[in-house]
Amino acid sequence: MLNTERKPVTGKRVQLMATCLCDAFYDDVAAATVEVLEHLGVEVAFPEAQTCCGQPAFNGGDWAASRKVVRHTVKTFAGEEPVVVPSGSCAAMMFHGAVLEFEKEKDVGEVEALGRRTWELADFIVNGLGVKAWPGRYDATVAFHRSCHSRGTKSGEASLTLLNAIAGVRVVEFGEGEQCCGFGGTFSVSFPNISTAMGALKLDHVRAVKPDVFVSGDMSCMMHLGGLAAKEGKPIKTLHLAQVLRDALKGGPR
Amino acid sequence: MRFQQIDQFAAELKADTRASVYQSTKTTHEKRTKLLFDQFTDPNRLREIAGEIKQHAIENLDTYLPRVEEKLKANGAQVHWAATAQSACETVLRIMRARGATKMVKAKTMVSEEIELAHFLEKNGCEAVETDLGEFIIQIDHDHPSHIVRPIIHKNRREIATSFEREGLGAYNDDPETITRRARHFLRHKYLAADVGLTGANFVSAESGRIVLVTNEGNSRFCLAATKCHIALVGIEKIVPRDRDLGILLNLLGRSGTAQDLTVYTEFIGGPKSAAQPDGPEEMHVIFVDNGRTDVLATECRDILRCIRCGACLNVCPVYRQASGHAYRSVYPGPVGAVLSPLLAAEKFPALADLPKASSLCGACNEVCPVNIPIPDLLLRLRNKAKEEGVPSPGTPPMGAWALLASQPTAWKASLVGGKLMNHLPTKMIPVPALQAWADKRELPRWRGGEFRKWMKARAKKPPSP
Secondary structure, eight states: OOOOOOOOOOOOEEEEEEOOHHHHHHHHHHHHHHHHHHHHEEEEEEETOOOSSSSHHHHOOHHHHHHHHHHHHHHTOOOSSOEEEHHHHHHHIIIIIIHHHHTSSSSSHHHEEEEEETTEEHIIIIIOOOOOOSSSSSEEEEEEEOHHHHTSSHHHHHHHEEEEEEEEEEEEEEETTTTSSOOOTTHHHHSSSHHHHHHHHHHHHHTTTOSEEESSOOOHHHHHHHHHEEEEEEEEOOOOOHHHHHHHHHOOOO | OOSSSHHHHHHHHHHHHHHHHHHHHHHHHHHHHHHHHHOOOOOOHHHHHHOOOOOOHHTTTTHHHHHHHHHHHHHTOEEESSSSSHHHHHHHHHOOOOHTOOOEEEOOOHHHHHHTTTHHHHHTTOOOEOOOOHHHHHHHHHHOOSSSSSSTOOOOOHHHHHHHTTTTTOOOOOHHHHHHHHHHHHHHHHHHHOOOEEEEEEEEEETTTEEEESSSHHHHHHHHHHEEEEEEEEGGGGEETTTTHHHHHHHHHHHHHOOSSSOSSSEEEEEETTTSSSSSSEEEEEEEETTHHHHHHSSSTTTGGGGGOOOHHHHHHHHHHOOOOOOOOOSSOHHHHHHHHOOOEEEEEEHHGGGHHHHHOOOOOOOOOOOOOOOOHHHHHHHHHHHTTTOTOOOOOOOHHHHHHHHOOEEEEEHHGGGGGGGOGGGGOHHHHHHHHHHSSSSSOOOTHHHHHHHHHHHHSSSOOO
16 A cells, blocks of 8 residues: 655655756756746745655565665655655655565664655646646647556546646547556666567557646656657657646747 | 567567457447546546455465355355465366266366366366367467457368368368357357356355356356266356355456456356255366466565466457467466466466566556456566576666766766767667667667756856846
8 A cells, every 4th residue: 555645745855866867867857946946936946955756676576676776766855845746656666665665674763754845746736735736838649648657646547637727738538548657767678679569559549639748746767768769760759747837838849 | 689579579470360360359348438437437446456365365375265165065066275276276177086977177267277287188088178269279289378358269161161161070161150159050059968067156255155267158057957966167266255255246246357247147146056956066166376476475466376367458459469378478468468377377487577567657558457466566567577597587677886876966967978979970880779769660769968057057056047
């Protein structure tokens, strides 16, 4: 069972967990996250010592290695403010995975405490801040991929609430939306055949509804699907929800 | 081997096998979801309650097993305990020999697959005929089931028609009705000739000792109508505390497994035939099989013993849909099998330690499970167990160096910048296996390590916008 219980948000200051993927590849997603939060009047602090949530080793079965990284993360994000992360997967690692691998550790309490104040971005905006409207405009047909690690959380619904609130956005549903894209972290490289077959199926469904842009709250899924589409020679425009929200404020698609 | 066995198996699977597995699982899954959400206000709450009932039952087997033994005996059944597969098989043989019986008809039971009963009986000069149509086809083909509810999900009707022709069951005809009629005709004679009927049990109530069986073909009823001796082979985790618990479990089982409100037949068996009944078995034996279950109960993966064998997790699983059941090299395939099979393998765990890796951890299995088993958590626990026991894992990148880097911010920041070299090297030149496996099928995005941090710093220096 997911530990989705959250401390209510008080104050308007947050710590940003940018994610290792944004740190290495998707700087614009992290920047958009900052701009979106600041638009809402939230002060964003970026703890410089941050690295990764620890999920790669957790999923790879190396819990001892993962705990080392989680301990570093707990230390880095000390304090009481909410921690906001533009990824359902890293968020779930903090409030669920890390707690699981720390169940027999003495410092499990600190890990749990960080989990209770870690929010996926859309969940934070809609359920933490109570924001359900979004100004600006974004003229596009959008296919939204609900990433698997936000199953059982309010993130998927929150993302759709925001997308549907933007003038000009038309959200289209596609077939087998509940199915995984096939990324799965280390799964993508140790099971490359199954992983890419799953990705191809997802792309077929998405292409069938002809979106202008394919949006998700997790860049890991987008890295896999976008990379697969590009390799096929049929690239697809992928964006993070934060980028759509930011671009809407600035008048529309870039 | 560069990659995982299950991935290799999937890559080599025939396209039409994959297509039929995909189509069939997808259809059942979608019907299941529609049925549950059309008919119940909060099906997820039902799954939670059912999970709590089963969890309570498996955690209190020390109370319920003696209670059910007492009830069964009071109902006129004989109770046997089998700690191992071998002992379960021998118990069956002993019961048959005591009656001078050599012919058995059997209904579909996964635990009989698990203990390889039919094989054992054949070796000992007894006939054990499968009467479930799917299992019958598996038996004549000397094949193995690839799904726990639909054993022949990997076969098409043309293959079945060819097998029937080979077995002398009539000239080639791949019309499903004809196939079924021929199997029925053949099996009628087997029922009449048999002395012993063997079934499994979907549930056993500790309150009443009632054994509950669900089928769609009615074959288990024939097994019990025509024979004089009923043997029920039951995994010890099949106990439910009360008769009324069956209400919720049966409601979920049919819908989750085959997208039916209820299966066509639901039998409640209270004991051997009474003096007032004209037909039915005069003798009834219940064999409770452990075969590793109490050892599973002692682990942190004990929740898997809640499983009611509906197959919903197989149907929804994107990996199962790509790989089919034989990829799992065990009696229980799919997500539930990826947890249960390595656990039941006991000291042979390393041979099946790759099964829990065959998942993107998408969580769909947990979302459909009628007893709400947290399958992804259990897969993760077993991955950690494999790592701790030093079982090699092909294709999984080593995590030690990464963890070191990710707990030292200075080194991390340096490597963010250093990673930019990747943009100037052809991917093929970078000797990292995981990167090669990625880039073989997917473009890699441009490395922009450290760019966000630069942006953040530059921004902090600017005066705040008015």
